Amino acid sequence: MLKELIINENKYITGRTLHCLTNLKSLSLVSNELIDNKTLREMTNLTKLEFSGDNVCNDTLIQLTKN
Incomplete structure (x- = not known):
C-alpha cells in the first residue's frame, strides 16, 4: 500500500490517477502542472503536503487543514 509519493517535474500524472x-x-x-486543487481537496488522508510553484490555491490549503 502506497503511503508516500514524491512527484518531480510532473508531466504525466493527473488528478484522476491520484483519486485512486x-x-x-x-x-x-x-513543478506540478497537472494535479488540480479539486483533487487535493479530496485527498482527506494526507498528513503531509509539500509543493513548490503557484498552482495550489489558498482555499485548497484551508480545506486540507480542516480534514
Whole structure:
C-alpha cells in the first residue's frame, strides 16, 4: 500500500490517477502542472503536503487543514 509519493517535474500524472490513491499520507509536488486543487481537496488522508510553484490555491490549503 502506497503511503508516500514524491512527484518531480510532473508531466504525466493527473488528478484522476491520484483519486485512486486514497490511503496516501504524504505527497510532494514539485513543478506540478497537472494535479488540480479539486483533487487535493479530496485527498482527506494526507498528513503531509509539500509543493513548490503557484498552482495550489489558498482555499485548497484551508480545506486540507480542516480534514
